[in-house]
Amino acid sequence: MQLQERERNEIKKILAAMQQPVKIVNFTQKFECDSCQETRELMEELAALSDKLSVEVHDFVEDKDQITKYNLDKIPATVLIGDRDYGIRFYGIPSGYEFATLLEDLVMVSKRDSGLADDSRKKLTALTTPLHLQVFTTPLDRTVPKPCAWRISSRWRATRWWRIWWKPPSFRSFHIVTA
Numbered sequence: 813m814q815l816q817e818r819e820r821n822e823i824k825k826i827l828a829a830m831q832q833p834v835k836i837v838n839f840t841q842k843f844e845c846d847s848c849q850e851t852r853e854l855m856e857e858l859a860a861l862s863d864k865l866s867v868e869v870h871d872f873v874e875d876k877d878q879i880t881k882y883n884l885d886k887i888p889a890t891v892l893i894g895d896r897d898y899g900i901r902f903y904g905i906p907s908g909y910e911f912a913t914l915l916e917d918l919v920m921v922s923k924r925d926s927g928l929a930d931d932s933r934k935k936l937t938a939l940t941t942p943l944h945l946q947v948f949t950t951p952l953d954r955t956v957p958k959p960c961a962w963r964i965s966s967r968w969r970a971t972r973w974w975r976i977w978w979k980p981p982s983f984r985s986f987h988i989v990t991a
Contacts, residue, residue, distance in 0.1 A: 827858075829922075836918075837878075838889070840852050840870075840887055841871055841887060872887045872889075894922060900917055
C-alpha cells in the first residue's frame with residue numbers, strides 16, 4: 813500500500829496528537845497473502861510518519877511464542893501496545909472506516925486513557941467474569957456512515973478496550989457478537 817503525499821500530511825496532523833510511544837506489532841507470514849502484505853506495508857508507512865510510532869513484524873508460522881503472548885488465531889493481525897497491552901487487535905487490513913479507527917486508537921493508546929466517563933468506568937467494575945467480544949465489520953460498511961466507538965474496560969485480566977460499532981438510531985441495532 814502506498815499513501816499519497818496529501819494523505820501522509822493529513823495522517824501526520826492526526827498523529828501529532830500522540831503523547832507517548834506506541835508499538836504496532838504486525839503478524840504476517842513468509843508467503844504473504846495480498847492483505848497480509850498490504851497490512852504490513854501500511855503499518856510500516858504509518859510508523860515512518862511519527863517518531864512516537866514503531867513497528868515490529870512477526871511471522872505467524874515461525875513466531876509461535878509471540879502468537880501465544882498476544883493470543884492470536886488468524887492473520888493479518890495488528891496489535892497496538894502502549895505502556896502495556898490493552899487488548900486492541902485488528903484482523904485483516906484496517907481500510908475504509910477501519911483506517912480512521914486505527915488512527916484514533918493509536919492516538920488513544922498514546923494518551924494511556926480509554927476516554928470513558930467516570931460513570932461508565934464505575935459500571936464496568938461490576939463485571940466479575942471475562943467478556944469475549946468480537947465485532948465484525950466490512951471495510952466499506954455503508955450502513956455505518958460514521959463509526960462511533962464505545963470503549964469498555966473492566967478490572968479482569970488488565971484493562972481491555974473493545975470496539976462497538978454503532979448504527980444510526982433509525983436502525984436500532986448494533987454489530988456485536990459475544991461469546
